[in-house]
Amino acid sequence: MEIKANKINGANAEIEATISTDEVNANVEKIAKQLSKTANVQGFRKGKVPVAIIKKQYGQKLVEDAEAEALREVLSKGLDELKIANESLIGEPTISKFDKSDDKIEVAVKVAMRPEINLDDVDALVPDFKKPEVSDKEVEERIKEIAEGQAPLVNIKRNRKMKEGDTAVIDFEGFVDGKAFEGGKAEGFELLLGSGQFIPGFEDQLIGVKRDEEVELNVTFPENYGSKELAGKEAMFKVKVNQVKVKDEVEVNDELAQKLLQKEDATLDELKAEVKKAIEQEKLAKLYNDELKPKLLEAMVEKLDFDLPEFVVEQEIDMAVNKKASEMSEDEIKELRENPKKLEELRETFRADAEKSVKATFIIDALAQKLGVKVEEQEVMQTIYFEAMQMGQDPQKAYESYKDAGYLPAIQMSMVEDRVLSTLLNKKIEE
Incomplete structure (x- = not known):
């Protein structure tokens, strides 16, 4: 041999x-x-x-x-x-x-082979930035918002005309072509005017109406409305206003701090400190995600030089070509099948982006090993569950759907990337 x-x-x-x-x-x-x-x-x-x-x-x-x-x-x-x-x-x-x-x-x-990547100079590629500052005014406004959110709804005493921000307690029934439709009726429904919760025009027409009044509202369902039977149709709603409610006032004091912090001896100053910390984290997360993480990853891809496995790049190009093909007509796809040169030209248009993508993946993988960053499958599941619940979906079904589609490794890799970049940026703050 x-x-x-x-x-x-x-x-x-x-x-x-x-x-x-x-x-x-x-x-x-x-x-x-x-x-x-x-x-x-x-x-x-x-x-x-x-x-x-x-x-x-x-x-x-x-x-x-x-x-x-x-x-x-x-x-x-x-x-x-x-x-x-x-x-x-x-x-x-x-x-x-x-x-x-x-x-x-x-x-x-x-x-x-897995490429060897020299990560000695990675810290130098982390962009300089200042930790976001939070003003006293921002803290006060946030606490005021929280207090308003905690405030109970109370009936207004004077029977005045409703305005935006009021909560109307209404009975209503909807009709299309003179006939009541399924799901278009409710009693004692609390509707915050200006929330955009109902069909466009519905809430606007309630402004100026008083308690105990009955009105007819004419609206048009949006073309993209969830129900095909109602999409784009004109409708009339008979509405009776039973009550008008507004947010009661909640004092911003130590008592509010004790309620929010779940601590008997908490003070307003402690609440301000916690709120300031939360706003700082929000601002920092926004700065990281919108600006610093993309900038850092781009710098590493540009500056770190190493060879890439050919077959991984070709696989990335394959995926890009398949995605492009799903947007093409049958005639265009037929032309690619019959003309290998044209197909090769198309593949080459994706090569640069494919190489950048593959390079970024290997960099993140190498950094994860160096920094000891791991994301277990249980964490991926918890993330999917949390997002599904926020969107009102069944968490288990959402997880199974991602799993069946083969998306879990990509989600896990995305979480690893996020954690690796955050680790490098947090280190910069500490320095």
Whole structure:
């Protein structure tokens, strides 16, 4: 067996070999002898089947297994020659050449390795930034908002005209073409005017109406309304205003602080400190997500230089091409199938972005290992559950849907990326 191993770059290598027919035949003999000891063949006792019978019965399968064993030997010897450990490999080796003739097989196997990335200068790539400041006015306004949110609704004493911000307690029934429709009726419904909770125009027409008045409101359902039977239709609602409520006033004092902080001796100053801390975190998260994280990742992709595994880049291009194909007409897809050159030109338009994407993935992976950042599957599940509940969806169904679609690894990687970048930025603050 003649082997020639060549390390193309830091992430790719090729092993070329010539396997003689004699070597394949020797493998056939060896496999046949092993099989003769375990095979069940009618008319023979187990372990006593002649090798000639095994060869006759298994024929081509023996040859294929013998060739496969020779290929494994080629790979093993080639990796030894290149001094590449098995754990450094990523993906499956690719057979780029397999030419058989009467006396030999000429093969070429491409392998990809996890690239080595020098992360010594990563800290220097973290952009300079100032920790967001929070003014006393912002804290006071936030506490006022919280207090208003805690305030109970109370009936207004004077029977005045309703205005935006009032909560109307109403009975209503809706009609389309003079007929009441399903789901268009309710009693004692609390509607905050100006909230945009109802069909456009409904809340606006209640402004100026008083308690105990009955009115008819004419509206048009949006074209994209959830119910196809009602989408785009004109409707009339009969509405009776039973009560008008407003938010009661809540004093901003130590008592409010004790209620919100769940602490008997809490003070307003403590509440202000907690609120200030929360606003700082909100501002910092916004700064991180909107500006600093994209900027940091872009800088690392641009400045860190290393070789990329070819097959990973090609896979990324495949995904981009498939996505593009889903937006193309049948004629355009047919043209690509019939014109390999045009398909190759299309693939090349995605190469630069694919390389950046793959590069970013390897950088984040290497940093995660260096910084000890991990995201367990349980955390991914909790994140999906939380988001589903916020959107009013069934958490278990949402999780199963993501799992069935194969999205969990991508979600996990996204969480790792977020945590890695946050770790680097937080380190910058500490410095």
